[in-house]
Amino acid sequence: GAVVSQHPSWVICKSGTSVKIECRSLDFQATTMFWYRQFPKQSLMLMATSNEGSKATYEQGVEKDKFLINHASLTLSTLTVTSAHPEDSSFYICSAPGPGAVQETQYFGPGTRLLVL
């Protein structure tokens, strides 16, 4: 099946710095990608929808100036956590609808573990 990759797989940063996470669709194009956040022992929470060539759509309660999303190409979406703080420490996961039929399943990346000190 289709593969979605993320980079880095984990990152540790100091409070106040910005961190960029990449999400790539391998061997297929994705005009839309989704970003999720998952805290320990909790479910995935959708943060935003990344749209190639246009602005991202953020879910209610997600600060768009805090979590900058750029969908620069048909295979790459980036999430930048600006001025990260310890409460931003979480597991960030992206997904993309696979190629093919309308009801193609979504493929998830392996996730990025962010720890803010």
Next chain:
Amino acid sequence: LAKTTQPISMDSYEGQEVNITCSHNNIATNDYITWYQQFPSQGPRFIIQGYKTKVTNEVASLFIPADRKSSTLSLPRVSLSDTAVYYCLVGLTASKLTFGTGTRLQVTL
């Protein structure tokens, strides 16, 4: 987006068949039902997807009654490696997905 309800957790012994039922009373006509598996510190992995009746693949079966208000994921002869969280999602899979609580399956010897 249709809301789903699943048991929070289930326990099973290795070699048994496990059935996880998900309720989705507000499922829309065009919605599909998809199940994902997630291991700790990994992204969800697609297991199976269906629209109605029964779907079977190499790892699981999905049973969907005629009214489509629920679905049951069946895992035959589970092993320790099947210990994971299983999510039932309903919707157009190319669109954004809303994850429920999931079912934490613990398989023991």
